[in-house]
Amino acid sequence: MGLGPTHESGGAPDTARQPVPGRRASVVLWLACAAQFMVVLDVSVVNVALPSIQDALGFDAVGLQWVVGGYALTFAGFLLLGxxxxxxxxxxxxxxxxxxxxxxxxxxxxxxxxxxLLIAMRAVQGLGAAVLAPATLTILTTTFAEGPGRTRALATWTAVSSAGGAAGNLVGGVLTDTLTWRSILLINVPIGAAALLAAARLLPADRARGEARKLDLPGAVLATLGVGALVHGVSQAGTHGWHAPTALAGLAVGVAALAAFAAVEVRYATAPLLPPRLMRMRPVWAGNAVMLLAGACFIPMWYFLSLFMQDELHYGALATGVGFLPHTLVGIATARLAPAVMRHTGARTLIVGSAVLSAVGFTWQGRIETGSDYLEGMLGPAVIMSAGMGLLITPITATVTSGIPTQDAGAASGLMNATRQIGGALGLAALVTIAAAAPGTTASYRAVFVAIAAMCAGVAALALALPASRDQDRQ
Structure with missing residues (x-):
């Protein structure tokens, strides 16, 4: 993809980068994807194990939510720094x-x-994920030159990310039922060790830059505080209402810290955490706006579909995980198809079309009736909405990372990941509020899915602000 404008002063690309040989590049791709799969999987893998964790360690209801929330909060908060x-x-x-x-x-x-101890380690896991997730995307964008090769790599990365998010409930259910809840965490140890050995042998060495000694610590503190407080405030709003003191305090602290962060980056930082030159690039600011709203649609989707299967279809944890297989398989298949479609349509057209397709799927899902079974109430919408989701993320990612100087690739990756997580938190809080206002269980799910359909239509409209693909992007 070549959607970015010409590079501005201070942001010249690293023209010394050499192409990575084909076989080695493929191995690097799968190494980055394996690490990303772990990160995304651990967002949701503990969900179905929560009752077992509560019984084993004696959690109360308030503390138990932090087994999930501790990971999500540090993950979102440290992404820009990572x-x-x-x-x-x-x-x-x-x-x-x-x-x-x-x-x-x-x-x-x-x-x-x-x-x-478990909550503390989940928070540290989130910190590790915040360092790891942007690094996986940065490795891809610096290994593969812009064009069809990078787009295919990003499609694979997107497919694996989608699989990790969807597979969390299934993997958690299988491991908890067959082994113990501890296995959902311990399985990361051998996988991580193998990935470490592979990284030492396969990833090309790259030297630290001179600015490493000038890490923007004030910016790092403000960004982490701002994003973390904002996500916490929004999550509290979804649980306790938008007028809850904890929600208002979190939102106020988050907005103030992010405003201070912007001032530090523009005026004072010698090596900004988020270089202002990035935000002057149209693919970056417009692409992140699209990603924010897309995150608000698709991250909460798993939460509400999981509850629907358990509340309305009366599925257990393992059956719920199996119920997500159509979403997973269709999402993977269409993500892999996205590069071929992009060659004919360009990124912007594909984003608009796939967002509209997802809106159709969620509208269909919003027509569920009380007593509907899986085939009647879920399978058809699952295919449509997941096809749209699979086609959508690759062109957004390709757009946001296009034209980025090599020395800023990590900052761009961290920003995109943070934007998606913040969008997910905002979307979940808003949708929980909508569900609470709708009378009756089935009616609340209808309202939620129709609202997501409307947000998908908003993604399509917002995508029109993206730059049009150049002719060479379709070759």
Whole structure:
């Protein structure tokens, strides 16, 4: 893809980068995808194990939510910092840091005997994920030159990410039922160790930049505080209402910290965490706006579909996981198809079309009736909405990462990941409020899915602000 404008002063591309040989590039791709799969999987893999965790460690209802929330909060809060670390300290080294932190905290969490230790290790896991996730995307965008090769790599990365998000409930159910809840964390240890060995052998060494000694610590603190407080405030609004003191305090702190962060980046930082030149690039600001709204649609989707299957269809944990297989398989297949479609339509047209397709699927899902079975109430909408989702994420990612100088690739990756997570938190809080206002269980799900359909239509409209693809993007 070549959607970006010409590079601005201070953001010249790294023209010294050499192409990575085909076989080695393929191995690097799958290494990055394996790490991303772990990160996304662990967002949801604990959901079905929560009752077992509560019984084993004696959690109360308030503490139990932090087994999920602790990971999500630090993951979202540290993404901007994690992305910039890869730019300043080297992609291979930061990738290894993230893997080590993630695997070590998984081990400690898997053997935890107290609620406090498990929550703390889940938070550290989220920190490791925030370092690791941007590094995986940065490795891809610096390994594959812009064009069809990079688009195919991003499609594979997107498909694996979708599979990780959808497979969390299934993997968690299988491991918890056949082994123990501890296995959902301990399984990361051998996978992480193998990935570490592979990274040491396969990832090309890249030296730290001179600005590494000037890491923007004030910006890092403000960005982490701002994103973390914003996500916390929004989650509290979804649980306790928008007028709850904890929600208002979180939102106020988040907005104030992010405003201060913007001032620091523009006026004071010598090596900004988020270089202002990035936000002057149309693919970056417009693409992240689209990603924000897309995250608000698709991240909460799994939450409400899971509840629907358990509340309305009366499925258990394992059956719920199996019920997500059509969503997973269709999402993977269409994500892999996205590069071929992009060659004929361009990224912007594909984003608009796939968002409209998802809107149709969610509208159909919003017509569910009380007593509907899986075939009547879910299978058809699952195919349509998941096809739209699978086609959508690859062109957005390709757009946001196009034209980015190599030295800013990590910052761009961290920003895109953070934008998606913030969108998911905002969307979940808004949709929980909509569900609570609708009378009756089935009616509340109808209202939620129709609202998601409307937001998907908003994604299509917002995508019109993206730059049109150049002719060469379709070759």
């Amino acid at each position: 992305g910039r670390l890869a730019d300043l300290y080297g992609r291979r080294q930061v990738f290894q840091w993230g893997l080590t932190l993630f695997a070590a905290s998984s081990l400690a969490g898997g053997v935890a005997t107290t609620p406090g």
